[in-house]
Amino acid sequence: MVTENTVNAAAATPVNYSITPEPASNQIDKNISYYDLKVTPGQKETIKFKINNDDINNHTYKVLVNRATTDVNGVIDYNLHNIAPDSDLQDNIEKLATYPQTVAVDARSSKEVAIDLTAPKSEFTGELLGGIFVEENDQVANDSKLPKGVSLKNKYNYVLGLQLQQNTATIKPDLKLVKAFQAVKSGQVYVDAEMDNDVPTIEKNVTVDAKVTPKDSPKIILKADKAKMSMAPNSDFDYPVDVNSVTGANKNKRLKPGTYTMDLSVKANNNKNSWNLKRNFTVTSEQNAKLNKTVPNRSKDIWIILGSIAILIVIAGSVILIYRKNKR
Structure with missing residues (x-):
């Protein structure tokens, strides 16, 4: 898996570099483009890839090995580094790799980058999943080549998947609802359902049907459902249920102070696994007052x-x- 990512696209700018993985002898599936390696306890090996600089200028590149996480959209994310690990994580793939974090590549040339891996000393079942993240430095500042009046707000990076396994034994999925809580971001008020995939395997084709009710009441006051999601091994997934809308009639909608229940119906792995999860949470007047400082409630303005x-x-x-x- 080699992916190219863009952020805050504002102008059409060329990607003037690429990465090329070099084959590994212990690749499990030789038909895929990312590293899927079979390792033994304590095994040491070196994997290599090339950074190809196609630009007429010299450049330096950031290199990181990142542990896979799950974002709020139910997508496995390989772009974050040194995120606090799940409490059930036994082996952190970020700690198993040694490599140069800055690589200089001359114009119109390539450079080989080596990553030294040391497999966990103890046996493990499942997948240690991460990605090799590569990004050209100074992309935002280096906009002198762009037309006058155009600022570079794009940042391009590549991620080369990295997965370590000792065996292909099946692991029984285990999903927990850790907590539910009210939160706000970018004008959106929502209730977060923090789920924990606490086993070292990917949960695939995840479907979530979420409902919020007052405690001990069947009345549904909020709901959200979404399908075709994934969860990374040993990762938390903060599933949001919207309280308000950023614009429109429900912009000023709020939960009144009180105790509520988050009720989740979750299915995964083509409906082979399912969970019914519940957690109570409380909304206080103090929480709403703090929230309204960030997202002002204008419902009384008309009066x-x-x-x-x-x-x-x-x-x-x-x-x-x-x-x-x-x-x-």
């Missing part, structure tokens, strides 16, 4: 405006009445 208009009408009427009396 303030109407009240102000009414007051102005009364004042204007009084002035006219006094004027008429004085005129007589």
Whole structure:
């Protein structure tokens, strides 16, 4: 798996570099483009890939081995480094790799990069999943080549998948709902359902049907469902259930202070596995007050405006009445 990622696309800019993996002798599936390696306890080996600089200028590149995580969209993410590990994680793939984190490549040339791997000393079942992240440095600052008035807001990177296995034995999936809590980001108020995939295997084709009810009540006040998601091994998945909308009639919708229940129906691996998970959570007045500082609640603004208009009408009427009396 070699992927190219863009962030905040604002202008069409060329990608002037690429990466090329070199085959490994212990590759499990030789038909895939990423590293899927069979290892033995304590095994040491070196894998190599090339960074190809196709530009007319010299460049330096950031190189990181990142442990796979799960983002809020239910997509396995290989772009984050040194994220706090899941409490059940036995072996962190980031700690098993030694490599140069900055690589200089001359113009119109390639450079081979070596990553030394040391497999865990103890036996393990499942997958240690990560990605080799490569990004050209100074992309945002280096916009002198762009047309006048155009700023470079794109950042391009490549990720080369890295998976270590000792065997292909099947692991029984185990999914937990750790907690539910109210949160806010970019004007969106939501209730987060923090799920934990606490075994070293990918949960595939995940479907979530979420409902929020008042505690001990069947009344559904919030719901969300989504399919075709994935969860990385030993990772948390914060599944969001929207409370408000960023714009429109529900922009100022809020949960009243009280205790609620997050109810999840989760299916995975082509419906072979399923879970019904519940957690209670509490919304307080203090939480809502803090939240409203970030996302102001304007639901009462219309009444303030109407009240102000009414007051102005009364004042204007009084002035006219006094004027008429004085005129007589």
